[in-house]
Every structure is written in structure tokens, then in C-alpha cells.
Amino acid sequence: MRIPHALIGLSALLATLGSASASQACEAHPPAQEARISFEQARRIALDAAPGATITEQELEHEHGGSGLRYSFDLKTPHGEREIGIDAMTGRILELTQERPDDDDRD
Numbered sequence: 596m597r598i599p600h601a602l603i604g605l606s607a608l609l610a611t612l613g614s615a616s617a618s619q620a621c622e623a624h625p626p627a628q629e630a631r632i633s634f635e636q637a638r639r640i641a642l643d644a645a646p647g648a649t650i651t652e653q654e655l656e657h658e659h660g661g662s663g664l665r666y667s668f669d670l671k672t673p674h675g676e677r678e679i680g681i682d683a684m685t686g687r688i689l690e691l692t693q694e695r696p697d698d699d700d701r702d
Contacts, residue, residue, distance in 0.1 A: 627655055629664055630683035637666035637681045644679060644688055648672040661689045669694075 627634070634653070642648060652669040661682035670677040676694035681687070 630655060630666075632666070632681070632683050632686045634666065636686060637683065638668070640681050640686055640688065641666075641668045641670065641679045644691060645670050645672050645677055648677065651676075655683060661685065661687060665689055 632640075634655070638650060638653070641650065648670040650668050651671050654667050656665060656667060657663055658665050658667070658680070660680075662684035664683040666681045666683055668679050668681070670679060674693075678690065678692050678694060679688060680690040682689055
């Protein structure tokens with residue numbers, strides 16, 4: 596039985612697309628699955644480090660320093676805006692900075 600060349604080409608294309616999709620799915624999995632510390636645990640660490648603060652923004656990101664995966668929180672405190680970075684693998688505070696009032700005006 597002879598298989599038409601077009602069918603062979605189509606099969607090869609589908610196989611290639613299937614393997615590309617699988618590798619993209621592997622790369623695109625959410626970083627939260629990699630974290631050992633949950634968002635809730637990280638929020639508690641952040642709020643303990645800045646008493647009286649409220650969280651205004653939060654994200655989990657790949658970033659240099661520590662394990663390379665960190666929670667980043669923007670905090671509103673009685674003394675101004677702060678940013679805190681918490682290692683998502685260890686719970687260690689990697690950064691705690693005071694935001695200057697003109698930081699938002701630099702865009």
C-alpha cells in the first residue's frame with residue numbers, strides 16, 4: 596500500500612506541532628507550582644515585617660537573588676509605601692524597601 600506524500604507531510608507536521616505544544620506547556624506552568632511557601636504564608640511574613648501595613652499589590656515572579664522565585668508585595672504603611680520580596684522556597688525576606696513619592700512619576 597502506498598501512502599500519499601501529502602499525508603506523510605501532514606503527519607510529520609502534526610507530530611512536530613504536538614511536541615512543540617507539550618514543551619510549551621512544560622515551560623508555561625505557573626511558578627506557584629514550584630513554590631514551597633504559599634501566597635498566604637508569604638503574605639503573613641510580609642505583614643509581620645511591616646506592622647500596620649496593607650497589601651496593595653502582589654505577584655509571584657522569577658527574579659535574581661535567593662532561590663530565583665520570589666513573592667513581591669507592595670505595601671501601604673502608616674509611614675508610606677514599601678516593597679517587600681520574599682523567597683518563595685524558603686520564606687526568607689530578600690528585600691524590604693521604602694518607596695519614594697516620586698518613584699511612580701518616572702514612567
